[in-house]
Amino acid sequence: MSKKIIMILMLTMLVGFSAEAGMQVNSDGKPVVSVASDCTWPPMEFINKDKQIVGFSVDLMKAAAEAGGYVVEIKNVAWDGIFAGLASGKYDCICSSVTINKQRKKGMDFSDPYFEVQQSVVTNKDSNAKTLADFKGKKLGAQIGTTGYFAVKKTDGVVAKSYDEVGLAMEDLYNGRISAVVCDDPIAADFALQQEEYAKRLKIAFVVKSDTPEYLGVAVQKGNKEVVDLINKGLAAAVKNGSYDKIKAKWFGSN
Known part of the structure; x- marks a missing residue:
């Protein structure tokens, strides 16, 4: 976790929180x-x-809720409809490796950032590619609507192939149907380095260079300050009581 994220979350502890009418409560209030x-x-x-x-974010959301005095109910929702569901009020928020960026902030609000990521490129071990441009004329895969897919789309000369799930892209890479997959570095490491079958053939070739850091946040319906404040309170409390560091070590090691 970057020092910048820790500072943001800790500062949130200094902001008072008062629940507004309308928030659903359980039997314990x-x-x-x-x-x-x-x-x-x-x-x-x-x-x-x-x-x-x-997963990491699942544990974090539960720890934040416990530390912040609220409860979370997590449901599995397909990516292709997840933002529309938020806009229509089917759920209060999205915690699904969503990058905070200017375009998304036009249509939704975000919690304080909880994780910093980079876009990694997974290839076959015999690939010598060092940049996305080295794949000119070849197919590159990524999950549709993600930062990785946007990076592929804006690279001249490559063919962008979208997938509903990043695992499907990795499967196509493994079977030789595409030349690389672009995704967040924790996901890239899991598929290319930790999954035994894939690790024999795949590698993380390089990280896509970016002028600005990329942070993940919890997306909330535009204008719903009540939920944003509640989540920020919980995230800051999870950092303060040490839960964040324990969860990070559980999923990524202590380094």
Whole structure:
């Protein structure tokens, strides 16, 4: 976690919070926040072998809720409709490796950032590519509507292939149907370095250069300050009580 994120979340602890009328509460009187997550991004959010929703962000949202005095209900929602569902009020927020950017901020609000990422390029181990431009004339895959897909789309000379799930793109790469996959670095590391079958053939070739850092945040319906304040309060509390560092170490190691 970058020092900048820690400072933002800790400063949030200095801001008072008062619940507004309208927030749903459980039998114990605690506010209930419904969370949508596209659970296809290990180790951030995914379905394990026991059909449970797990991952770094899942643990973080639960820890933030406990520390902040509210409850979260996390549901698996497909990426292609996840933002429309937020806009229509089907759930209170999205925690699904969503990058905070100017375009998205026009249509939704965000919590304070909770994780810094880069866009990594996964290729076959025999590839010598060092930039996206080195794939001129070849197909590159990414999950549609993600930062990785936007990076591919704006690269001249390459063919962008979109997928509903990043795992499908990795499968096509493994089977030789495309030349590379672009996605967040934690997801790239999980598929290319930690999944035994893929690790034999794939590697992280390089990181896409960017002039600005990329942060993940919890997306909230535009104007819903109540939920934003509640989540920020919980995230800051999870940092202060040490839960954040423990969860990060669990999923990414202590380095």
